[in-house]
Amino acid sequence: MKYWLAKTEPDVYSIDDLARDGKTLWTAVRNYQARNFLREMKRKDRVLIYHSNAEPPGLAGIAEVSEEDMADPTQFDKAGEYYDPKATREQPRWFCPEVRFVKKLPELVSLDRLRLHKSLVGLLLLQKGSRLSVIPVSKEHFHAMLELSKVK
DNA sequence: GCCAACGTTGGC
DNA sequence: GCCAACGTTGGC
Secondary structure, eight states, X not given: OOEEXXXXXXXXXXXXXXXXXXXXXXXXOOOHHHHHHHHXXXXXXXEEEEEOSSSSOEEEEEEEEEEEXXXXXXXXXXXXXXXXXXXOSSSOSOEEEEEEEEEEEXXXXXXXXXXXXXXXXXXXXXXXXXXXXXXXXXXXXXXHHHXXXXXX
């Protein structure tokens, strides 16, 4: 089982939206490196849900991969913001997993708090200029972040 | 293949 | 709203 971290802007789609929906297609990622990570996600992989462009930014919850490597339907929607004229049904360019809500953290674990923890050194999220919306997370980092989420 | 111009991300 | 740090596009 692998571990991941996926960013979302809570104004657009928050952990509460995922809790309400139960599951959702993780669509609209338009970056090749992130796309390649999305394609590697396998059923049962755990996904930390991170709120970006939020006040404050930080970890909001946990999800689980429920379907692997599907063609992202938003690339075919001509009227949509994420339409890609170069994508075809036969040869899609963009892919997405489906993720299922697992839990909302009792409190958001802020980016500031993550930065304070030596156990998280090397986490891609914390590297300067890291804008990738989907990143792999080591088992150790994943569990370290879960520890931080426990209310003291 | 280079690279300038432009677009996006995301913290602050 | 600003802007650093990217990524993408397209002319050459």
